[in-house]
Amino acid sequence: MKKLILGIFLISSLLIIGGCSTQEMPEESPLEVISDDVVEGSKDVILATTTSTQDSGLLDILIPAFEEESGYTIKTIAVGTGQALEMGKNGDADVLLTHAPSSERELLDSGDIINYNLVMHNDFIIVGPAEDPASIDGSSSSDGFAQIANTESIFISRGDDSGTHKKELSIWKKAEIEPSGSWYQETGSSMGQTLKVASEKSGYTLTDRATYLALLDNLSLEILIEGEADLLNIYHVMQVNPEKSDLINEDGARAFVEFMLSERGQALIGEFGVEEYGSPLFFPDGGKDPKEYGLDY
Structure with a gap:
């Protein structure tokens, strides 16, 4: 069982x-399908x-x-x-x-x-293409996000209510921006998949450092903003x-x-x-x- x-x-x-971030858990817990087969000491x-x-x-x-x-x-x-x-x-x-x-x-x-x-x-880091079309390199996270929005440069969000997504939304809030438009795209997926999409589209994204480094050999993205206390x-x-x-x-x-x-x-x-x-x-x-x-x- x-x-x-x-x-x-x-x-x-x-x-x-693979789906949207608003998907809800089923009303009936999957654990409810069993009872007698679960024993103490599992x-x-x-x-x-x-x-x-x-x-x-x-x-x-x-x-x-x-x-x-x-x-x-x-x-x-x-x-x-x-x-x-x-x-x-x-x-x-x-x-x-x-x-x-x-x-x-x-x-x-x-x-x-x-x-x-x-x-x-x-820590979290903000990564993007080497050419850095929004010129965010060395900016604060909120200023960098503002420049991405002002230039409508592609930003790839996880959009999945993950810890990384929550951190991203807090940065947009600090920048006093509600991101929208074709430049702001959500994957509703994992950090690894989101990094791959950002790389393929030459876009920016917020990521944890560990996942970025683990996948670096397959990415065309560079670290552009790092080291802030807010990115812990x-x-x-x-x-x-x-x-x-x-x-x-x-x-x-x-x-x-x-x-x-x-x-x-x-x-x-x-x-x-x-x-x-x-x-x-x-x-x-x-x-x-x-x-x-x-x-x-």
């Missing part, structure tokens, strides 16, 4: 990635996470190490952060790894998630409140959170990318005070 669950989840994920753990953790290759390092150490099997559903959080809210996952602190805080305050922990960060990209790991469903694997979810915060988990995060790029693609934050990043919880 676990295969049936994952089949439903994977179909749902593909529809979300070794399957459903992880709802962002496409950036998958596209960057980080999960390819972390998950095998966790499975080897714990004996649990991770079933990954990689979608936009908004969709991953919705799965948590609906009790359709066991554990979440996302990067939208303000939206996560809403679930924390409502009791939908527990065991909420700062785990790592990297903060990740948290959390359990879905087991009171939401009898089908939630509380023990497995707790084990995953503990692994991510453990010495080994944090070391794997900090080492990822160093050999290939000379610097980590993510920086471990387990045990740090969230107030260092302006977070209050």
Whole structure:
């Protein structure tokens, strides 16, 4: 029956990635199709996470190490952060790894998630064609967005309510611009796919650094804006409140959170990318005070 669950989840994920950003989860949870076959002590753990953790290759390092150490099997559903959080809210996952602190805080305050922990960060960057038709190189993020809009240069948005999309919208808001027109295009898809579209169309986009570097060999895009405090990209790991469903694997979810915060988990995060790029693609934050990043919880 676990295969049936994952089949439903994977179909749902593909529809979300390939379709519009406003697609809603089905009214009936896919977990409701089973009951008697789920037993205490299940070794399957459903992880709802962002496409950036998958596209960057980080999960390819972390998950095998966790499975080897714990004996649990991770079933990954990689979608936009908004969709991953919705799965948590609906009790359709066991554990979440996302990067939208303000939206996560809403679930924390409502009791939908527990065991909420700062785990790592990297940063967002704005990339575009080398010729830089909007002349944004070296600008602030909001000024760069304003120049893109004023010149109607192509901008490719994820448009999928992901953490990256939420960050993009916050920059447009800071620039006091509501983007619209043929120059502003939404993919409704993953970060990797959005980068590919931006490259093919010689457009600009906002991306996390890790996914950009992981795909760089196949992209014709350069980093044009980086290094702002506002472009910090903060990740948290959390359990879905087991009171939401009898089908939630509380023990497995707790084990995953503990692994991510453990010495080994944090070391794997900090080492990822160093050999290939000379610097980590993510920086471990387990045990740090969230107030260092302006977070209050």
